[in-house]
Amino acid sequence: MGETIYPVPSAWPADALVNDASYHAMYRQSVEQPDAFWRDQAKCIDWMRPFTRVKETSFDESDFGIAWFSDGTLNLSANALDRHLAERGDAIAILWEPDDPADAHRAISYRELHADVCRFANLLKAQGVQRGERVTIYLPMVPEAAVAMLACTRIGAIHSIVFAGFSPDALAGRITDCDSRIVLTADEGLRGGKHVPLKANVDEALAHCPGVERVIMLRRTGADVSMVEGRDIDWHMAVAAQSDDCPAEEMNAEDPLFILYTSGSTGKPKGVLHTTGGYAVWAAVTHRYVFDYRPGQIYWCAADIGWVTGHSYVVYGPLMNGATTVMFEGVPNFPDPSRFWQIVDKFGVEIFYGAPTALRALMREGDDWVTKTSRKTLRLLGSVGEPINPEAWEWYHKVVGEGRCPIVDTWWQTETGGVMISPLPGATALKPGSATRPFFGVQPALVDNDGVVIEGAGDGCLVITDSWPGQMRTVWGDHARFFQTYFTTFKGRYFTGDGCRRDADGYYWITGRIDDVINVSGHRMGTAEIESALVAHPKVAEAAVVGMPHDIKGQGIYAFVTTNAEVEPDEALRKELVQWVRHEIGPIATPDVIQFAPSLPKTRSGKIMRRILRKIGENDVSNLGDTSTLADPAVVDHLLAHRPLLA
């Protein structure tokens, strides 16, 4: 099968930051002389006290540890704001587009953003927020979310952002895990014309979080919400009294920066902890090279700040690089499927970075929604969050980018802090569906199930063999879990959880998760979380959840449910369980299929045979593999005979 290869467009600027020759030279130096390479690259940000140490890392159990630039000091908020004031203070930092296109957009200069951040930082200090304290942020996509993040990092507080689509239960769990005393929220969020009751969710969550003393609430819609005396304060009223002068705290490079909860294959979501220096360098350097970014360019990453992509590529990376970053409150298909491209035209967006799931949904609506817009300012497109299928890639390239814009398909994870495998637009010939080559300092390898390294072309588990500056440093409150999760499956290597193929050109093709993590519309979820939500229902005895292929979402959620003996499962219960999971976790975890089963396939030792359930979920039942360890083969026959008809 012939593969289409798209060379770097001949019209791509000759002054690209990296071309093919320099990519190879820089990559070689980055892995052969990491100290020299990163000492140089780290100059892209301002240090208060320069570091002398660079890479001090080991993935081995005996001397396990990860530190970068450990004797340097800096402040990320100062890097994102203060350093631009002299030269670009009046340049636009954030261009905010509201959910409803009829409402006014906002353009906030670096100078204004700096003042807003200082005022809010002073408010946090006035509330007694200390260095190292955790602040939970549960806000919609409004500029104040960025203000809150930068205010925390300015005073050395650790932010923990919880995606505003999560349920009160999920929010409460995350507040409790990191022991936040303060929560930032809004009265309501607005998405696609729908109101999201954020304050009411917070109130419900806080019934389970006695440690929370203060809620600062932004008025976004003006909805009538209840305020708890002595606990809740109004954002704008409180901030008005604050000074716009707030010196940035001098932080050590290895001081914690933020926590972001993400799903793993087991247990409850883990608090991924990033630290200051390495993350700052990684976010800035990857943003600059992957997007070939030059100050002044209008750049739009359409991710939510509730996910890591929003942290690194809506806020921190672009602002450190002096970008004008577009922030969009709404959704791709509201009021109609032209919205993304209308925004591109409205602001003159040059670089657009989005998720395959949105592209697939828009592709289905037909080309007219795209072609009736101009998009003449676009020069580069990006993709993130899940594998992009070649069909969606070609559509993105041909229809959205009119064949002139390279696509950077960026593979990375919450844990990696920033992009790990990606084309560089001036350097890399593209193959639709491949994330292509490793970024500087990233040493990927493929191993088989026994940990034996696969050389050359082949298929295996994707591991990273050495540290990079943006790597997470620990799981909040559970360092043993950090080591256990990432460094014990394949000793001495970081295990990504992804499967991957490498072709004869050394290009990487991510094939998706090989653990019990599923990726629904680019949202990462552990099947275990959905299972525990289901079994929390009084009528459910047991549940097993697997991914299933889904045209738009990439993966859908297929749940096998065994009810308690006295319960007769029916359509009403199915609907009730769907609502239940939405309430327990959030709408992103809505099951697509619930199959009731009198029992689940188990081994004789009582372990659920997920491999078989996965095959059923994938509708790949002609060969179920080895079923000899099944305790009761009739269980599988029953499941196969009663599969729901899938559309």
Ligand code: WTA
């Ligand atoms: C998947 C999102 C293929 C992958 C930044 C990874 C991708 C998980 C890509 C991390 C890509 C992300 N191609 N798969 N370009 N980008 N993934 O932590 O399975 O939300 O392990 O970080 O998303 O999801 P997370």
